[in-house]
Amino acid sequence: MVDVREAAKALAGARRVVVFTGAGISAESGVPTFRDALTGLWERYDAQALATPQAFEDDPDLVWGWYEWRRSLIRRVHPNPGHEAVAAIEAHAPHALVVTQNVDDLHERAGSRAPIHLHGSLFTPRCAACSRPAEPGPGDEPEEGRRLAPPRCGCGGAIRPGVVWFGEALPEEALEEAVQAATDCDVLLTVGTSGVVYPAAEIPKVASMFGGTVIQVNPQPTPLDAVATINLHGSAAVVLPELVSAAWPERAAAGS
Ligand code: APR
Numbered sequence: 001m002v003d004v005r006e007a008a009k010a011l012a013g014a015r016r017v018v019v020f021t022g023a024g025i026s027a028e029s030g031v032p033t034f035r036d037a038l039t040g041l042w043e044r045y046d047a048q049a050l051a052t053p054q055a056f057e058d059d060p061d062l063v064w065g066w067y068e069w070r071r072s073l074i075r076r077v078h079p080n081p082g083h084e085a086v087a088a089i090e091a092h093a094p095h096a097l098v099v100t101q102n103v104d105d106l107h108e109r110a111g112s113r114a115p116i117h118l119h120g121s122l123f124t125p126r127c128a129a130c131s132r133p134a135e136p137g138p139g140d141e142p143e144e145g146r147r148l149a150p151p152r153c154g155c156g157g158a159i160r161p162g163v164v165w166f167g168e169a170l171p172e173e174a175l176e177e178a179v180q181a182a183t184d185c186d187v188l189l190t191v192g193t194s195g196v197v198y199p200a201a202e203i204p205k206v207a208s209m210f211g212g213t214v215i216q217v218n219p220q221p222t223p224l225d226a227v228a229t230i231n232l233h234g235s236a237a238v239v240l241p242e243l244v245s246a247a248w249p250e251r252a253a254a255g256s
């Protein structure tokens with residue numbers, strides 16, 4: 001509780017806030033974290049091996065089927081109080097930017113304005129050959145574990161998910177904007193990320209290097225424990241609403 005109060009004080013006093021999120025914030029909505037994703041019928045596959053350009057080249061139907069299954073799962077779930085608290089931080093802080101590694105759209109659905117998706121999105125497919133954006137399909141409910149042939153672009157190329165795969169570069173503009181915001185921020189709140197996938201994991205470190213207070217929310221220890229000024233051990237859906245209520249008590253009481 002002392003730590004929450006201390007974190008709330010830093011947050012309420014900050015002019016510039018960055019909220020940096022990972023799979024843990026969506027876990028309580030029922031989206032498995034990446035490292036837990038391959039349960040059920042997908043169990044026999046290796047997530048790391050599915051999330052590469054090579055995997056898509058070798059077996060596009062397998063990879064497209066997996067991503068379409070994940071997209072249909074996300075369409076069925078809802079933002080949780082953690083996502084809602086992030087949107088409340090954006091509403092209360094003078095300047096706030098959400099930077100997420102997640103490929104779901106739960107921040108947007110909770111009311112976050114324009115989160116930066118460092119690892120792309122499940123809702124922005126494009127042609128693997130000519131890069132032309134494609135319309136996301138109706139999101140039929142592919143059966144778990146089922147292969148699905150990707151649609152074709154007008155140029156004949158296969159449509160691929162709009163996510164960043166292992167071995168691919170992050171979208172340059174998004175990364176630059178995130179690094180700049182981390183450089184300039186007073187507080188960076190890192191939530192639900194294992195902090196092991198680079199270059200995204202540099203972002204809290206940049207904030208710390210440039211004098212920002214880093215607050216971490218995670219039930220487990222991570223390599224970012226050493227970077228964080230304040231470590232809040234707990235789940236995002238519990239800790240973040242507590243933090244918002246403690247940072248802006250009058251507004252919380254007024255229900256805004
Ligand atoms: N609240 C907060 N944190 C949680 C919760 C929760 N309810 N549940 C789990 N966590 C934490 C875990 O302790 C872990 O540290 O969320 C983290 C999830 O870690 P990862 O699955 O590694 O997710 P992430 O850090 O987002 O992965 C980064 O790696 O797999 C690639 O591109 C993919 O964007 C992803 C990137």
